[in-house]
Amino acid sequence: GQQVMQIPQYQHVQEGEDFTTYCNSSTTLSNIQWYKQRPGGHPVFLIQLVKSGEVKKQKRLTFQFGEAKKNSSLHITATQTTDVGTYFCAGLGDRSGGSNYKLTFGKGTLLTVNP
Amino acid sequence: DSGVTQTPKHLITATGQRVTLRCSPRSGDLSVYWYQQSLDQGLQFLIQYYNGEERAKGNILERFSAQQFPDLHSELNLSSLELGDSALYFCASSVGLGEDTGELFFGEGSRLTVL
Numbered sequence: 001g002q003q004v005m006q007i008p009q010y011q012h013v014q015e016g017e018d019f020t021t022y023c024n025s026s027t028t029l030s031n032i033q034w035y036k037q038r039p040g041g042h043p044v045f046l047i048q049l050v051k052s053g054e055v056k057k058q059k060r061l062t063f064q065f066g067e068a069k070k071n072s073s074l075h076i077t078a079t080q081t082t083d084v085g086t087y088f089c090a091g092l093g094d095r096s097g098g099s100n101y102k103l104t105f106g107k108g109t110l111l112t113v114n115p
Numbered sequence: 116d117s118g119v120t121q122t123p124k125h126l127i128t129a130t131g132q133r134v135t136l137r138c139s140p141r142s143g144d145l146s147v148y149w150y151q152q153s154l155d156q157g158l159q160f161l162i163q164y165y166n167g168e169e170r171a172k173g174n175i176l177e178r179f180s181a182q183q184f185p186d187l188h189s190e191l192n193l194s195s196l197e198l199g200d201s202a203l204y205f206c207a208s209s210v211g212l213g214e215d216t217g218e219l220f221f222g223e224g225s226r227l228t229v230l
Contacts, residue, residue: 030214042117042205043158045218088158092216102171103216105150107157 002027002093006106014114019076021109023089030094032065032072037108038085046074069094079113086110118142121206121222129230133194136225138206140187146170146212147189148219149181150205158205164189165212193227201229 003026013019023032031050035043047056049065049072056063062075072091076083086108093102118141128134140147149161160173164183175181178196183189193200203226207219 033218035219042221042223043207043219044117044221048218090219092214094214103148103160103219105158105160 002091002102002104004089004091004104004106006089006109008109009107010110010112012112012114013079015081016078019079019083019111021074021087021089021111023072023074023091023106025070025091025093025104027070028094029069029091031092032069033090033092033103034063034072034074035088035090035105036085037088041085043088076111079111081113081115084111084113117220117222119206119208119220119222121204121225123225124223125226125228127228127230128196130196130198132196132229133192134196134227136191136193136204136206136227138189138191138208138222140189140206140208141220144208144210144220145187146209146216147183147187148207148209149175149189149191150207151202152205152224153202156202161191170212196227196229198229201227203227 005024033048034046037043053067054065060077064073088108089106120139122137145166147164151159161175163171181191203224205224207221210217
């Protein structure tokens with residue numbers, strides 16, 4: 001079945017450093033979503049990417065969807081303490097991949113920021 | 116506030132017992148999802164309902180069952196509880212299904228502790 005791998009599992013940075021988390025799917029995706037879960041909180045939707053090669057920005061966050069629609073990344077520039085949390089990608093499989101539009105979450109990357 | 120309501124927020128029970136977790140989706144959302152999140156674990160997909168019908172099953176144990184009622188609220192029943200069932204159970208809702216899934220709105224979760 002469809003698998004979504006996310007790396008790294010943990011990342012600790014100094015405030016002001018950049019951060020990147022990567023997501024790879026075993027099958028072609030219809031779209032990919034990113035969520036953030038603050039410590040003690042619930043996942044909150046950040047963005048959805050649909051088109052091959054798509055790049056979207058939200059302030060210091062840059063999201064990319066690969067050309068083959070099988071991988072994605074989230075890059076945070078100049079991290080702040082408010083960026084702390086777990087970042088999840090969730091891939092929606094497309095019909096050609098046999099996953100029939102099933103949404104599969106990666107295991108997440110826990111980001112901690114040292115002030 | 117995501118608009119998704121989960122009750123109870125916290126639940127402590129003993130092994131062998133049965134509990135029911137309740138979820139009211141966001142107004143207008145027809146899809147309801149249940150996820151299990153254990154300590155340091157990602158979001159384990161359990162089951163999805165759309166407009167009252169089961170649409171997808173994940174790694175849901177036979178001791179667990181769920182349903183979605185005509186008013187679209189959903190219940191997750193956990194029986195013969197074991198220590199390992201202690202986790203945070205999230206409900207999420209979305210507008211559509213398949214390619215039109217859209218973003219998921221998560222509730223605040225129900226934290227189950229089995230002693």
